[in-house]
Amino acid sequence: MYSFKNDYSEGAHPRILNALLETNLVQDEGYGEDRYSKEAMELIKEKIRNHDVDIHFISGGTQTNLIAISAFLRPHEAAIAVSSGHILGHETGAIEATGHKILSVEGKDGKLSPADLQGVLDGHPDEHMVKPKLVYISNSTEIGSIYSKSELQELHDFCQRNQLILYMDGARLGSALCSEENDLHLSDLPNLVDAFYIGGTKNGALIGEALVICRDSLKEDFRYHIKQKGALLAKGRLMGIQFFELFRDNLFFDLATHANQMAGRIKDELEKAEVKFLTHSPSNQIFPILPNAVITELQSNYAFHVWEKVDSDSSAIRLVTSWATSEEEVISFIEELKRELI
Numbered sequence: 001m002y003s004f005k006n007d008y009s010e011g012a013h014p015r016i017l018n019a020l021l022e023t024n025l026v027q028d029e030g031y032g033e034d035r036y037s038k039e040a041m042e043l044i045k046e047k048i049r050n051h052d053v054d055i056h057f058i059s060g061g062t063q064t065n066l067i068a069i070s071a072f073l074r075p076h077e078a079a080i081a082v083s084s085g086h087i088l089g090h091e092t093g094a095i096e097a098t099g100h101k102i103l104s105v106e107g108k109d110g111k112l113s114p115a116d117l118q119g120v121l122d123g124h125p126d127e128h129m130v131k132p133k134l135v136y137i138s139n140s141t142e143i144g145s146i147y148s149k150s151e152l153q154e155l156h157d158f159c160q161r162n163q164l165i166l167y168m169d170g171a172r173l174g175s176a177l178c179s180e181e182n183d184l185h186l187s188d189l190p191n192l193v194d195a196f197y198i199g200g201t202k203n204g205a206l207i208g209e210a211l212v213i214c215r216d217s218l219k220e221d222f223r224y225h226i227k228q229k230g231a232l233l234a235k236g237r238l239m240g241i242q243f244f245e246l247f248r249d250n251l252f253f254d255l256a257t258h259a260n261q262m263a264g265r266i267k268d269e270l271e272k273a274e275v276k277f278l279t280h281s282p283s284n285q286i287f288p289i290l291p292n293a294v295i296t297e298l299q300s301n302y303a304f305h306v307w308e309k310v311d312s313d314s315s316a317i318r319l320v321t322s323w324a325t326s327e328e329e330v331i332s333f334i335e336e337l338k339r340e341l342i
């Protein structure tokens with residue numbers, strides 16, 4: 001059985017494990033004040049080309065989202081998210097449990113636009129309703145689409161004009177930035193969003209996300225927020241070491257490029273076989289629509305999510321490739337799928 005279920009089915013890239021092993025017996029400070037975390041922060045700041053940002057390593061995506069969003073918002077303020085957004089459907093009400101409503105918008109292709117945001121603002125005119133304050137987007141999105149620089153610039157401008165905070169969930173930021181269709185650079189982000197995170201967990205790290213806070217007013221006391229939510233790890237060095245390894249050269253981007261290429265291979269072959277896709281997703285998640293009988297056959301050898309029923313005979317499945325997906329596995333999968341389609 002081979003799994004295309006997600007990009008965290010494997011452990012970590014061997015270089016990361018080696019780095020953890022090599023530094024294992026070195027004594028250092030706890031709670032992220034160690035040399036590795038500090039050096040990793042410097043490396044990331046260099047890649048972002050901005051030394052004014054604050055960086056915090058947090059162990060997972062849900063935890064990062066809930067700590068950031070609850071820290072950034074005042075009690076009566078709410079977040080806005082597209083209806084497919086991860087914080088709405090897959091985080092067990094974690095944001096709501098911090099006391100903040102999430103206002104859901106339909107959006108398009110998993111993305112939000114200024115017109116969507118205007119609709120929410122129009123619908124929340126006064127103090128008898130929550131105040132929309134933070135815009136949550138993810139890149140890549142829940143359905144594998146990516147934001148272009150101009151789309152993000154438009155969101156940024158709208159948020160500036162309307163005193164909204166723009167927050168980007170980057171659980172799969174590597175895949176988005178390494179997409180063939182991407183025109184955004186990591187270094188553009190501090191000029192376009194108020195805070196974002198760089199996902200390590202889904203891109204070769206054992207565990208960890210790097211939250212980057214760009215807007216000064218959001219930085220104050222952030223370590224207090226992390227600690228109060230139980231996420232300031234005594235062995236914070238574990239994340240520092242991993243991000244140092246990912247960013248000391250091009251490893252972070254190489255791994256994401258590989259994952260995208262593997263998804264691209266499957267997509268190209270399926271398109272040749274005239275398979276349709278649920279959505280345009282130029283990243284490491286693809287959603288081919290297949291006859292239900294073919295899906296059942298494939299499930300004997302492959303694990304994947306059946307994403308959505310399309311009609312009575314067919315459904316869209318989600319295939320996710322990772323930094324560790326091998327070309328051999330991709331080729332076998334394509335061959336088997338082609339056999340089933342005949």
Ligand SMILES: Cc1ncc(COP(=O)(O)O)c(C=O)c1O
Nearest residue numbers: 060061062063086138169171201
């Ligand atoms: C876009 C996005 N954000 C956040 C998360 C949550 O991450 P975690 O499972 O580490 O809490 C995920 C996980 O799949 C995700 O895809």
